[in-house]
Amino acid sequence: MKSASSSGILLLFLLLISPFPVHATDKAIIKDIRFWSSPGQTRVVIDLSRPVEYRANRLSQPDRLYFDILNASIPLEIKKNLSVTDGILKSIRAGQFNPETVRVVLDLERMEGYNVFLFDDPARLIIDVNAKRSESFVTKKVIVIDPGHGGHDPGAIGPTGLQEKDVVLDIALKLREILSKDPSLDIHMTRDRDIFIPLEERTAIARKKEADLFISIHANASPNRAARGVETYLLNWTNDEEAIRVAARENYISMKRMKERMAAYKNEVERILNDLSRDYKREESLKLAYLVQNAIISEIGKEHKRLINLGVKQALFYVLVGASMPSILAEVFFISNSEEEKLLSNDTYRRNIASSIAHGIKTYLSSQTPVQRVSGKGLKPQRGPQNF
Ligand SMILES: [Zn+2]
Numbered sequence: 001m002k003s004a005s006s007s008g009i010l011l012l013f014l015l016l017i018s019p020f021p022v023h024a025t026d027k028a029i030i031k032d033i034r035f036w037s038s039p040g041q042t043r044v045v046i047d048l049s050r051p052v053e054y055r056a057n058r059l060s061q062p063d064r065l066y067f068d069i070l071n072a073s074i075p076l077e078i079k080k081n082l083s084v085t086d087g088i089l090k091s092i093r094a095g096q097f098n099p100e101t102v103r104v105v106l107d108l109e110r111m112e113g114y115n116v117f118l119f120d121d122p123a124r125l126i127i128d129v130n131a132k133r134s135e136s137f138v139t140k141k142v143i144v145i146d147p148g149h150g151g152h153d154p155g156a157i158g159p160t161g162l163q164e165k166d167v168v169l170d171i172a173l174k175l176r177e178i179l180s181k182d183p184s185l186d187i188h189m190t191r192d193r194d195i196f197i198p199l200e201e202r203t204a205i206a207r208k209k210e211a212d213l214f215i216s217i218h219a220n221a222s223p224n225r226a227a228r229g230v231e232t233y234l235l236n237w238t239n240d241e242e243a244i245r246v247a248a249r250e251n252y253i254s255m256k257r258m259k260e261r262m263a264a265y266k267n268e269v270e271r272i273l274n275d276l277s278r279d280y281k282r283e284e285s286l287k288l289a290y291l292v293q294n295a296i297i298s299e300i301g302k303e304h305k306r307l308i309n310l311g312v313k314q315a316l317f318y319v320l321v322g323a324s325m326p327s328i329l330a331e332v333f334f335i336s337n338s339e340e341e342k343l344l345s346n347d348t349y350r351r352n353i354a355s356s357i358a359h360g361i362k363t364y365l366s367s368q369t370p371v372q373r374v375s376g377k378g379l380k381p382q383r384g385p386q387n388f
Contacts, residue, residue: 028052028072028123030102033079033094037086041130044092046104048072048123056116063108067116067127072102085109085183087140088131109183141365142186143179144206146216146319147172148250151196156221156249158341165194167335167344168217174354175217179361199251203323213288213361214327216319218250219344221336228337229308230300232293233329234285235321236314246331247315262316284326286312287367292330292360299356304343326364330357 029049036043046069053070074080074096082092090107097103110131117126147169149155155164169191176187188209190202197205206214220231222245231246238244248258289312301307310331320327332353333340343349 026071027100028069030069030072030074030078030094033082033092033104035082035084035089035092037084037088041128042084042086042088044089044104044106044127044129046125046127048125051118051123052125054116054118054125063111065106065108065111065114065127065129067104067106067125068097069102069104069125071100074102087183088129090183140184140186141212142188142209143213143215143361144188144190144209144211145172145175145179146190146202146206146214148216148218148319149196150191150194153196153252156219156335158335158344159225159338160341160345162335162341162345164219164221164335167219167350168332169194170347171332171350171354171357172217174351175357178355178358182362185365199318200321202319203321203327206327207324211325213364214320214323214325215288215292215357215361216317216327216329217357218329218331219333219335220246220331221249222334223336225336225338228306228334228340229310230293230296230333231310231313231331232289232296233313233315233317233320233331234282234289235317235323235327236282238313238315240313240315243313243315246313247317250329251316251318258316281324281326285328288326288361288364289328291364291367292328292357295360295363296330296332296353296356299359300349300352303352306339 028051031047031049032045034045034047036045046067048069052072055068055070056065057068058065074094078094080094084091086109088109088111090109093105093107095103106127106129108129112130114130115128117128118124119126147165149165150169151165153165155168157163172189173192176189176192179185179187188205188211190205191197202216203214220227220229233243233246238247244258244262245255248255251258293309293312297307297309301309317329320329333344335341335344
């Protein structure tokens, strides 16, 4: 009698302290899923309402790890598909596998092993996915896309009022979307919304990101409304009046002032250009410019039979000064020409332009010899290292 009573008390006690009550209303709630990429490791953090039991397993074709979190539920508002693409994980997916189980799947790119930690207070499951350190130094190429103008600077304005800043931002966003699908690329933008960024800040952003390529996107304009076509520029000295005119407009100064500046800065510019030629940047920029220009002409030219190839040109663009990586400025169509303004206002055309620029960039990159990084460039915290 006495012993039965103590067993009963013990059972009651166990029920009270059990961390895994079976009652449906006591399900653990998935509160968030975060990840953090660093050289050699991707850390996945699953935030929970309370500690849980889990089971892990690895499956092949495609290679993936999954974690079944028992007696748990995942609310609708939690983001259930996270793209990682850091050379270790491709993506993280989560879902209610059955009424009692939440399954979190890690799609693997390359893994040596993993460790799991269940942390308390607040409760969270931490999964460290490890790659061989040398393997994790993915040769990610960093590309900075610079949509021209923005904010109080509309750029050139077309006959019906289409603004260059809006067109080039949309093309740049589409270009980012296309290039981001390639896990070997790390894409940044100088602006991804309608804000003003000073010219000198744009290459500073590229330098800070240690960019391998810098591409500035603009739409051309001319007082001659018949002027039309596509041209791509790189930074150099020029005596070509048309090229100086385009550069003056993009530099926000008058033609007269542009020529004064060119005279005043000739020595300075020559020094910059000498530095550039020493590290072959100018040759690389030239190659990049030709490949992008040719890709636009051949791909857009399929549908747009009247497309004019204005070729690759050189001029003193302030936005390209100080870029320590191959850098070009593409002038896609003349927004000042009625017919080309109409093309630029067309979503399909903008996508085609973005796709052809992406093609040119990829052709350029595939012609490069792969270089092993000595630092974890391109592997940066994705959603913040806070809280663990
Ligand atoms: Zn412009």
